[in-house]
Amino acid sequence: xxxxxxxxxxxxxxxxxxxxxxxxxxxxxxxxxxxxxxxxxxxxxxxxxxxxxxxxxxxxxxxxxxxxxxxxxxxxxxxxxxxxxxxxxxxxxxxxxxxxxxxxxxxxxxxxxxxxxxxxxxxxxxxxxxxxxxxxxxxxxxxxxxxxxxxxxxxxxxxxxxxxxxxxxxxxxxxxxxxxxxxxxxxxxxxxxxxxxxxx
Numbered sequence: 149x150x151x152x153x154x155x156x157x158x159x160x161x162x163x164x165x166x167x168x169x170x171x172x173x174x175x176x177x178x179x180x181x182x183x184x185x186x187x188x189x190x191x192x193x194x195x196x197x198x199x200x201x202x203x204x205x206x207x208x209x210x211x212x213x214x215x216x217x218x219x220x221x222x223x224x225x226x227x228x229x230x231x232x233x234x235x236x237x238x239x240x241x242x243x244x245x246x247x248x249x250x251x252x253x254x255x256x257x258x259x260x261x262x263x264x265x266x267x268x269x270x271x272x273x274x275x276x277x278x279x280x281x282x283x284x285x286x287x288x289x290x291x292x293x294x295x296x297x298x299x300x301x302x303x304x305x306x307x308x309x310x311x312x313x314x315x316x317x318x319x320x321x322x323x324x325x326x327x328x329x330x331x332x333x334x335x336x337x338x339x340x341x342x343x344x345x346x347x348x
């Protein structure tokens with residue numbers, strides 16, 4: 149078998165292995181969420197670190213997809229599980245990658261707003277119909293890609309909502325963003341109590 153063919157096959161095997169691993173992890177997380185057995189830590193989280201880690205994973209998996217990361221000033225600490233939150237952000241990036249046009253950047257941002265931390269992932273794909281802005285968080289709901297195929301497994305956003313709710317926050321979808329297109333998935337998390345932070 150020619151080297152180029154072997155390389156293509158190995159790349160395809162690696163890509164499908166990652167996809168299967170993510171699928172199984174999502175299934176396990178969904179099961180734990182529904183049964184109330186998800187082990188949610190309550191550590192102090194630097195959201196800048198979480199966003200950088202999720203962006204790095206995305207860039208490694210989708211090198212042709214530009215990811216624009218913006219970290220605002222004075223981001224408050226929040227309390228929760230940094231590993232699960234990183235997976236949530238990665239799920240949002242995975243979702244955006246499915247819908248954004250080839251070569252179009254996906255924007256991720258974290259900022260301080262009215263005493264809370266706000267994280268957002270924005271793509272300029274076809275957007276979400278108004279009647280589906282809440283339904284996208286239902287288990288097994290799947291949108292349609294630009295080529296008409298059903299996208300994903302329908303678990304990523306359901307898990308994201310479960311984790312964010314468990315951390316005392318909220319997640320919502322906004323669409324369109326500009327010129328009748330685009331989707332922004334926005335997470336709001338309560339800032340840490342400064343007194344509690346100092347006392348540990």
